[in-house]
Amino acid sequence: MSQDEDHDLTRQDEDIDAAHFAAEEMRDAHDFGNWPELIGLAVAAAVIWYSFSFTG
Incomplete structure (x- = not known):
């Protein structure tokens, strides 16, 4: 790897x-x-929903 590629x-x-x-x-x-x-948004929403549905 050259110095220029390293800098990039x-x-x-x-x-x-x-x-x-x-x-x-x-x-x-x-x-x-x-x-x-x-x-990522759907997974985050599912995790939040699961956490509230199981903890009440």
Whole structure:
């Protein structure tokens, strides 16, 4: 791994210019949309409901 690649790993999104960020996102190729958030919300709601239904 070169020094430049090492530096890219520690950079924050705010430090990267828009063109470099877009290229990085295209290279990732992971686009899950909003499903992880929706599933997390449903699981959290189920856990809360279960905790209230069993404790009264």
